Amino acid sequence: MSGIQYTVFFVITGLVALITYWKCRQNSRSEDSNREYFLAGNGLSWVFIAGSLTLTNISTDTLVGLNGAQAIVVAWWELGAVVGMLVLAKVLLPVYYRYNCTTTTELLEKRYNNPNIRATVSMLFLLGNLFIYLPILLFTGSLFMSNLFTVDISQMTIAILIATVGASYAIFGGLRAVAVSDTYNGIGLLIMGLVVVVLALVAIDFDFSGVPAERLTLIGDNDSDIPWHTLFTGMLFIQVFYWGTNQNITQRALAGKSLKEAQKGVYATALIRLLIIPPMVVLPGVVAYKLYGDIGDAAYGTLVKDLLPDWLAGAYAAVMLGTILSTYNSILNASAALYVCDIHEKYINPEVGVKKISIVVSLLMVILSIVMVPVYMDSKGIMALMQQLNGLLSMPILAAFITGLAFKEVDARAIIATVVFGSCLYAGFTYIWAPFHFIHMMFITLVCSVAFALVTNRIVFKQQASWRFGLT
Template sequence: MQTLDTFDWIAISVYFAILLGIAFWVIRKKEDNTEDYFLAGRNVGWFVVGASIFASNIGSEHVVGLAGAGASNKLPMLIYEIHAWIVLILGWVFLPFYARSGVFTMPEFLEKRFDARSRWVLSIFSIAAYVLTKISVTIYAGGVVVSALLGIDFWTGAIATVILTGIYTVLGGMRAVVYTETLQAVLLVIGAGILTYLGLEKVGGWSSMVETVKPEYLNMWRPSDDPDFPWPSLVVSSTIVGIWYWCTDQYIVQRALTAKNIKEGRRGTIFGAVMKLMPVFLFLIPGVIALTLKMRGELQWDSPDEAFPVLMSNVLPSGLRGLVAAGLLAALMSSLASVFNSVSTLFTVDIYKKLRPNTPEKKLVRTGQIATVAVVIIGIIWIPIMANISGVLYEYLQSVQSYIAPPITAVFLLGIFHKRINGLGAYATLIMGIVVAALRIVLELVRGSLDPDGILFYLGDMNFLTFSAWFFLFCVLFAIGTSLLAPAPTIEKVENLTYGTITEEEKRKNKTSYTTSDIVISILVLAIVVGVMVFFNGK
């Protein structure tokens, strides 16, 4: 492991000076109202929307975790990184409904489509999910990166980064988040691209790498009876998680809602989808390169999650190493900043404002800032518990998301595509979903002490992808069944919020919100996704 030298520190210092300059500029421009603080005044262009979507998604847990998956024979996890086609679904299918409803948050949309009960449940569920899947994972990954790069202990690195990110997020709000994320996305792509190129040169090219790890290692498709990644369950479960994450989750959708209009928002999602094609080559392949060098005795690391920072410190030259280190820190900070802002939006708009509707705008902004600080502390406390659930960080993230996603995905999809689904169906499905997800996590933690022949052991030990696929089907049937026990929703609850009830005027508006080039680029993205699926078949 090479330590950073003077040129590296100069590169890192320049990056942070630029970042703080942008944050300071934004903080001076911002206004003390909720639309500016939480949605950047709804005045952001497509380039910034797309870069922000990409940077929010690609945090250090992706950089560290995806490279770890590449270095530990978990290549099927790659399917979560070719979800560019689902990002397109956000822009083409979901965004028009969200934009027409004029909402700030996803729980607020559920209230418009169903009732206040669903809004409450999703608000609390989402905040809990952020602690479980985003804040703690990002802080943990950041600690791994910072301690490996800077030679300091894990907790010092993790907490220092959290505090620095928290400061500009609390002060600058969403505008600070989206503009700093644009810089971070550019830096991360350039840095990781150079690392992949130099890493492939070091191993003697692609064919030499494949010769060392063997072609079957690069197969993302396992047999249907594979104990870890059966391909049918992998395809179904990853799609369910993808729709939840990209199309219904506040963390991502909030970026599209900052756009000036539907046209800019959709174009932002298309640009985000194009960028989403890159992580396969920028983060997963370096993990395989690191494994190749380890198999040849040229590189040493203990945990697969260390593959990316160790490769980076040994392959990159002085100065450039510091720039990529800054990119890794940028990834950590952009993810944290995004989730901090999303949590404060959810808590302030969906919980606090509902309880105290007459609160002045300035106080609502202050409440969001306090909520951010509180949730950071909870995330730090959760890290030691998280370490017990799964060995590889990326697998932990996907397993927990597989339990959280099915009820939310079912409610949003049915809400938009099935006008008979009502408030009772949505509310009951979300409550049932929370109970089942919590039960599965508990059973997974304690399964060693359960009777191997019992039903509880079976539920706790079932492959997480298979569990998620069956759980989603159950949620859909449960939502339809419970909806039929109560009257159909009124016209106010479905008009312009479900397919089949859109007015002619809204249809005309939607047709003017895209061009032929938007359609062509979207089709091209779909073709590349299929190409990647075919390429990684181990032959």
């Protein structure tokens, strides 16, 4: 890494930190410590909601993972996200705001009138963050940085540095600092990401000849990462879960000044997702295939290193570090919210000091996520692996939300049993018997879980569920 790269890198990184500090100092504070620390005092405008939603989702796990597939078909992960965001804006946000929710899981408590279902689902979210999202993010972030720059530092050391700096935003600034830094880094990411796309296309003279046809199509066959028929089953519900019920993401939309402000932020995010993100997450990988062959998850970092001049590489490194930190600190803040609001205040101490216990939880998550990084270091196709593992949690949790929103007179104990059943069922599909693509298996898991909830509610708990018309 040259002197000019270091200079540009540290100047941009420091500038974003200073702007974030200044912006956060200007805002008034909410008297509700939970809403202040976890929802920025419900003071986010649509601009910061869109910025934070965009950057929390787009990080090295996406850029490295999707470009690592080196095929255009994986753009469906981003195109399909638009469906999830529309469901969030039109269907779920009005309900969250009506119930004044701090966490997405709070809605479950209020719909089922039972805090135990809220705590159960929160524990699943926390386990997913700890064993899937956080370590994979550290792995892909450190991999990208080590591929981009030639430095005499191990990948594990880089992962530790990322975790340490990322935690500082979440611990000391809460969601407000996270959202503000997200937005400014997000602007840089979109600009630099498109620059990489243009430079990549120029590098091959806009000529994709020699790249196999199956890597240049959006219609995936049965052997592709996303077969075309999965778009009509599990893909839709994966997106609804991720954007509509996943605390790591939805938390930003819960922090709006009003419901309309939050909806505007989600619509802006959907527009960015539709028009800007898809080329960023697939074209560099395909170009890397033509230039270097099948190099998997190393494709994006290698291409950026070869194409960008020194000063621009320093700027991009700063932006990419911002995206890594953004996603990492967002997950930490969401995890702290789930633990404090859904577990600690409910079962241990309702008068707990929010910031103090949040710091303890965040530090423990940081340490454990670092320990988990080596587990993923030999993985190939990290994005597909992440989605597959996520199915252990996503469909059972989504079944709990769908049943609670669509039916009345459902016993919470039936839902707790359903969450366990759904996780075990999908684990069986994943590790014992997989007759179909894992995206289809996620859809089957969801349908079976909802059916299990209704049958268990009727037979075991002697309650007849009835269709709930409307969302009140």
